[in-house]
Amino acid sequence: MNTAYVNGEYVALDQARVSILDRGFLFADSVYEVVPVYAGRGFGLRAHLERLDRSLAALRIRNPHDIQSWAALLESLIERNGGGDVSVYVQVTRGAAARRDHRLPTDIEPTVVAFCQSRTAPEAAVIEQGIAAITLADTRWRYCSVKSTALLANVMAADEARAAGATEAILVRDGAVMEGTSSNVFAVVEGRLLTPALRETILAGITRAIVLEIAARDGVDHAEVQTLSPDALAAASEIWITSSTREIFAVTQLDGAPVGTGRPGPLWTRMRVALQAMTHD
Template sequence: MIPGVPGDSQAYLNGEYVRLQDAKISVLDRGFIFGDGIYEVVPVYEGRPFRMSEHLARLERSLAKVRIASPFDRAGWEALVRGLLERSATPSCLVYLQITRGVAKRDHGFPADTVTPTVFGMVSPFTPPGAAARENGQALISFPDDRWLHCDIKSVSLLGNVLAKQAAVDAGVDEVVQFRDGLLTEAASANIWVVSGGKLISPPRDHRILEGIRYGLMAELAEEAGVPFEMRDVPRAEVETADELLISSAAREVLPITRLDGRPVSDGKPGPVYAKLRAGYDARIAALLA
């Protein structure tokens, strides 16, 4: 048995649906040996994937950037997600997909083109943020961004992110805000947003951050709410003096950051821009379920 995982949880592995605890890969899989692979996470509400097209487009971009030929076309990926959902008893969940370069002799160079990528998928329970998280917000600490410089690839090589997240766990807070060369990048597993003078501000979508699927959504919601949106480098001082700070990810949706490094952000309460974007986000989920 796998601790914390129901015995009947289903997974997909290389063309077969099996019990998650029975899924096995070779120790020579390059995902295991080198972290040579990418992943994607699709949130699902009441059996309906949220922005799946955008998630699968990012999966395809990540595969192309690491030069792994996509094992499926778009219809194939959609069928895989549907297959996992049909076998899951969890209507609200996160569908996790992982593709590695496959099984080969341990060698840093790419193996021959005849090696078949490993494709894995599973479903995890997902509970959207409740009233307490929305009303009280998140507490974060600052942390140096020491990760590699291809953060735009959703790679399974996540040791830097793991260490950043553990720093938050050790400090008893929810997440970290990372800075590289004095500029805001992102959290360990989420995007960070700054509100200043009524304007929503984010770091550029470049190699320093992973472009979260909520990245495009937040820009859409800001436009619909009449909130000016600006994408540019954000100095640390601007983060520390922000009117509001927000955090977004598949599991967090969008939440306010009310404390940073032990101090309140502004008055320590969720702000008006957050309220507008949260309302818009909720409306998008309601439309999905209508």
């Protein structure tokens, strides 16, 4: 994993550099994507690139590539890093202006960086026992549907979860469950699979969409709901988190209390098998 892409060039990862005047560094004026790669092939690549385009458009940053060019660029990067099962991180900033200024410049080129990281299967104990999560107040900015690099609130919440002996923090805003610090949330409530409906404060997760697609295909009773209350979440028989790099994890402890039987549930097991089949197809 020692080759990075920076503004049209493939360079050694430890030699990759951007200007200290880059607005991504100064203002988090940038967006990103993380694409899971199986056997050298990006999973859900078009969906990730389409979301990248939406995020760029929301921040009024010019997309420097079309989907075909992005795909070719990332394919080359994956090959240069040996292929296999990895993840690819892509970041596009508004670029580096001549001086630090809050006002948006109009005459600079976007900065593009990308690199690969190794990705391993979750430990057997995580699959067998599930993970712990806590609930926290959502202090993030309003436009979480934009995959911005402004992630400080997410980072601090994730650290608070780790300090509490948990793997993830599930964020609550105005009496409703939103998502995790880096994941979407599903819950089985009275036999029905529920997930919060998309809005400005929830990222349209690619794995989230795939899980809903599998549920529809396999006849699982499911719904996207406007309000999944913390009480409903606490009473759920199963809770899951989904993300591109973690796929789908069962939450078996929430705020110190067991979820359902305290073990991964049958619907999670069924969904994980179906998702694994898709990723390795």
